[in-house]
Amino acid sequence: MRALVFERNLPRYGLARVFSSVSGSGKAVSKSPLSFQNVSPPSVDKPGWETVDVLACGICGSDLATVDAVASRYFEDIVSFPFIPGHEIVARRRNGSGDRVVIESVLSCIPRGIDPPCKYCATGDNGNCTNLFLGSIEPGLQIGYCRSSGGGFSESLCVHGSQLYSIPDDIGDLEAVIIEPTACSIHAVLTGHISRDSTVGVLGAGTLGLCVTAALRSLIDPKTVLVSAKYDFQAGLARKLGADVVCEPGSLVRTVRRLGSGFALGSVKSTDRFQNSPKSGVPKSLSEGCDVVIDCLGTSDSISTAMSITRPKGTIIMVGMPARVSVDLCPLWHREISLIGSYAYGQEDLSKVLAPGFEPPGSTYQVFTQVSRRPQPKMVRTFDLAIDLVRKSALGALVSASYPLERYIEAFEHAGESARRRGVKIALVPTRAKKQEETN
Amino acid sequence: MPRPGFLLEVESSSPPTLFWHGEGFRLERLPVGSRVLYPPEPLKALENPRGAIREALRSPVGDAKPLEDLLFADMKLTIAFDDVSLPLPAMKAPDIRQMVIEEVLEIAARKGVDDVVLIAALALHRRMTDEELRHCLGSRVFDSFSPHGLLTQHDAEDPDNLVHLGLTSQGEDVEINRRAAESDLLVYVNINLVAMDGGHKSVATGLASYKSIKHHHNPQTMVNSKSFMDQHHSELHSSNWRMGRLIAKSGVKVFQIETTLNTNTFPENFGFLQKREWEWELKDRLGFIGASKLLGHTPRRVARSVFHSILSPHAMTSVSAGEVEAVHEITTANVLKQQNIDVEGQSDILTMGLPYICPYNVNSIMNPILVACLGLGYFFNMYRGRPLVRQGGVVIISHPTKWEFHPVHHPSYIDFFEEVLADTTDPVSISERYEERYATDPWYRHLYRTSYAYHGVHPFYMWYWCAHALDHLSQVIILGGERRSVERLGFSCASTLDDALEIARHYVGSSPSLTHLHSPPVLMANVT
């Protein structure tokens, strides 16, 4: 079987880091410890496990961070080398049904055969599982970081039946790649911090920013959704998906101030007569601001910006995977801002869905009875909401291009600069090599 | 004798024409047959300006007594003066305001007046810095008033220091500076650079509140001011005159002092700017080449500093004092004497080169909104009779029009450009949908009152200034402008004059007539 394999190789890791910082994201892939190899297919001979054939797999920001070697070292103890990356997986079952499925990639107590499960898994919040390094398979927080299961950038992999969701016929293979990131976005939006009269700022208009925008409009329908988008085509997509206000990153702080009519502080007291520094005119912070800011970028800059545009006692939700950042937390402290993380998915509390007229979808969850992980009453699996949202908002259109697996170098380079090339999500398609389709 | 204005018809042998282009210049070959308007040469300056001032104070015009007779001990005397927006560029010391105010103070001292307050008549402009106040008033005046808090700047947002005097016959609120209104005498010291300035506008606008000013600073008034440089056909002025008369009727005693300057605008090393090209001598040619070379290699920021440090050799050509309307009649005649040129017939295209400066960016940045205002508000309106360009014609403006703003001076301009113009460029729609929010924005109000910011509503006024031109023209083309900011203004962009003319032909036909407004200095076309 052919697959992209990520090996523990510290010298190459260091090289990739240097190279990506010089050449830009995605460009380091040829220098990274990632290689295209013939490997024996993974096999997990445990109850509930099966092999599925990959139809497509999206390249996630966290995959880019891994090949660019800028991912946080936090993960070191919850991955097992060598692993096959890729967790935005669309696959076909071999069990005779031929069902197409998307995969909830977290490797929690249930796939690991841990019974009784940890207290988070017991209630369905398997994204918070505390046993990611125990049980019948190797350590790994999710598929795509675990040696045992294999990953999405290959021809096939092993999955546990509890991780599968059937794809409705009206969502194509490539389109279905967007379901996993949509689930992450929904999970962030349903943290319960966003009320209907909120002004919500969304930082970034890539895959996550756009999916978050769609999720906000569909599940909460808050008073104002403001999106900062670097490129015009992103701005257009954000508007289409429900943003009320879209602005360039450079005018974000001013735009938020206009919405709230508060004061802006800082940077306008300079004595430079002609104010020529590029940042002059960008106020540092606001007296008022957004009720909630969803940071889809996770950089030092985006977190600082988030703090400057969040109102006192407001909330920042981090959905973009951050790494080591350097930020001044004084505004967080002084303005009593809550900074909360949002990782992956699991289940959602329907009482937090506030949009009027919202109809909860039926479950496509592959019922797995071995361990009690049935959704609680009033609870719904994030993936079920995601599949529903992808259909309603036609989010499949965000998958802009796909490459055959062996052209992964091009694909990663494209993914690293997809916005500049008017793209959103880039996917890899194994074996049955398809021609690269650009569907901008 | 200075020569009068001149209208050149371009021939194939004519030298190229100089266009201002922000902090630089362009030399352009205008099509054969184009008309170039040159203003009259600078009038002779008064030989003894201080003597002339004293004489004006002694022999006022209209129904007014000599200043000396209006002053008495124990009285409250307020002297208001035009702010940093005049003259352009700032004049070499001593500034005309310094000379006039020193003479007024001298008489006041002689008469034992000791309650004297000076007010910079800012209207909704930014506050002046101490350095600017010192330059305008001279160190003697500045040092005797400023440390005691007696040198003030009008604050149109200070509820404690405004007084509502009533409504005009048209229902316009008249609300002005309390100290000025409650003084026994208000002396107003004006500089008249263009015909729009002065008269009742000095007090009724310069010392008024937003509530009052908004009655005449709006798109309806501006569209009906044809032009606002021509007092008798300007709704802007009718409104100010109604207000001025109400102010007088309310018992506010105004002693108006107006002055005019000649158009000797730039110092010797920039002499080529105000010469007719075919009369350039070697030193003008060298001056032009030197300046162009230097500017070509200079970062814009440095070029800006160089230009904004230029002090003009302007000199006074007249001064008169007394009753507002009588004084202003004399002033207007003197302004016209300096600026008038008679022109027969309109043309399809009007071209103009805009400099680095306009009244609202002294020591600051000429942002795109100010470019529009200077071109379409000021230069387009420098006419009596009818516009230089026909209805449905095209204006071509040469200016770099960079997306640059001074964040301290023009904070609301940045938002206006980002938010309002991105939505619509229609002045009426803009005023209906956005003006109130900007005018009452607490942050802008705070910056206007305590920092050096123009009032939140000011960019709206700049855009309303353009309303008559926008209504009249079919297209505006910015030559050498930055595309994204030009497009935000709703105009077209061209990199060469030929491209600009090509675009213009789409609107005005294949063989258009063209008039070029040569500046500096400013001129006023009497178009028949």
Ligand SMILES: [Zn+2]
């Ligand atoms: Zn668990």
